[in-house]
Amino acid sequence: MAMMVSSRSSSWAALALLLFVSVAHTVAGADELSAGYYAKTCPNVESVVWSVMASRVGGGRMAPAVVRLFFHDCFVNGCDASVLLDATPFSESEKDVEPNTSLTGFTVIDEIKSVLERDCPATVSCADVIAIASRDAVTLLGGPTWNVPLGRKDSRLAARREFTRAHLPSPNDNLTELIRMFGELGLDARDMTALSGAHTVGMANCMHYRGRVYGTSNTKYNIDPSFAESRRQLCPPQGPIGDAGKAPFDVMTPMKFDNAYYRDLIAHQGLLNSDQALYGGGGVDNLVEMYGTDGDAFGRDFVKAMVKMGNIPPPKGMPMEVRLQCSKAN
Template identity: 90%
Template sequence: MMVSSSSSSWAELALLFFVAVVAHTANGDDHLSAGYYAKTCPNVESVVWSVMASRVGGGRMAPAVLRLFFHDCFVHGCDASVLLDATPFSEGEKDAEPNTSLTGFTVIDEIKSALERDCPATVSCADVLALASRDAVVLLGGPTWNMPLGRKDSRSAADKKFTRAHLPSPNDNLAELVRMFGELGLDARDMTALSGAHTVGMANCKHYRGRVYGTSDTKYNIDPSFAESRRQMCPLQGPSGDAGKAPFDVTTPMKFDNAYYRDLVAHQGLLNSDQALYGGGGVDNLVEMYSTDGDAFGRDFAKAMVKMGNISPPKGMPTEVRLQCSRANY
């Protein structure tokens, strides 16, 4: 059967368009840049800031949003997979044990809805989360930085087993932390600076009980008075169970500063994985520097956040710009 040259040309164009779309969708490694939305959604940063300032401010939701970004990037890169709800065909990362205490999802949804009104189907949930985490730090009194943009959203989440294996544990030692961060292209300095995110936020009793009672397999020096005060919030047994939460930093728990490192030097790290950074290990010098030089910590934290934010999904993973952060487009 003969086909007209006009029909053939249209078919070829359609095929080329389909191939281009599929290649873009499957690649997920577009070059990131701070001006990525300069023409397509120029108000993206002001929209994110407006919602964060009104919904979060310097309150407890700010550390929650920051934590979301960490837990997203550590599992298959910064692809907003942590925001996906489970489906009959796919588990959700948010349902894995380390993530069951995550909050802040409604804030991200609100930002995404506002952006869909301004510039539909343009800004990825992964970029929303990246910008929101930066603004959370700023709202808590911390540094700011130019966040490169252009991430894409994955169409599926990792399973629970993979998620658990790729998130740091409250009892990790220094070698394990260095290894886990290193697998993501983050060196020991990045790891030490990023750990400073624990200068804000709180931990559940079950994550620090073993440290303050001396019953965990991993043991680091702990200030006796600090241990006693934490035991008051976290009974070894009793009706409160694991409900007792404690701030990582007792003195300024809602201020993004360098007090976390001063706590480590004083052997008052809340988690074993916190105190692992100080006490004879290879990053003692960094901890001591950050404990006395808040500006140095702020600079290194900002650099490390950009570096972590550049972690891409695995090559070949299908990606898109989700219209709703909790589910794939179709």
């Protein structure tokens, strides 16, 4: 049965209520986060984020980009908005490291932050803005909504390039490597499988799927021949033009947050090797099959995993603050 994708559906509303009691729980070592953190200091924070997201992003292509920002932030030194920092003469930027070089959505976050600085100066962290905005992006694409635990602070420093590169999953990672990388962040195989469902929306550059569709990557998984041929039409075997050619992760409903991604995997139509790694004889086949047939089960597990990922704290001793501008330290 296909996922019910309306953000106003009763199933998603019930999901939000069921999860309310658990969203404020954080991983060990993190400062306590709470959905009501700004109730007194900036009570309109969520309405501001929603307003900007609805007007600037809507259900368009920028919505998946905002969700991707949240993932790439949390995977490197926790959810501290370090991915937003520009390089300076004294520090590197996570933006300059592949695959972060293709990140977008920064202007949307900056616009939200600008409005909040006018309404609630020096109060709402950029890390919290990303967390709320990524939730709203999912909802605007027809997916679930949930209560976002808040109270994060912003790092004053970005991670070094080598560290950033080592802590972001690769398009050619196998299942063992994916489980390891997620596990180091306190996310188990079920969390990993559910979070991978974010690829039900958005697109990937040719350079990331070329090896899969031409059968030239070191990591090879079964691929539907007609699917491979259609992707090759967008992605020449070599050359800079091909590197820019984008393809949707899910051909049928590329801008709808549903469970079609998992049905694509079952049909061996995963765009990246790291997508198809989830299905085809591995240890999470049962989860892929369940999510592919039960959209509500996917929605429940995705929300739980998003909250869990959003609770990953920065390292102890990291200099933190509430940035006034998301692209630079105060």
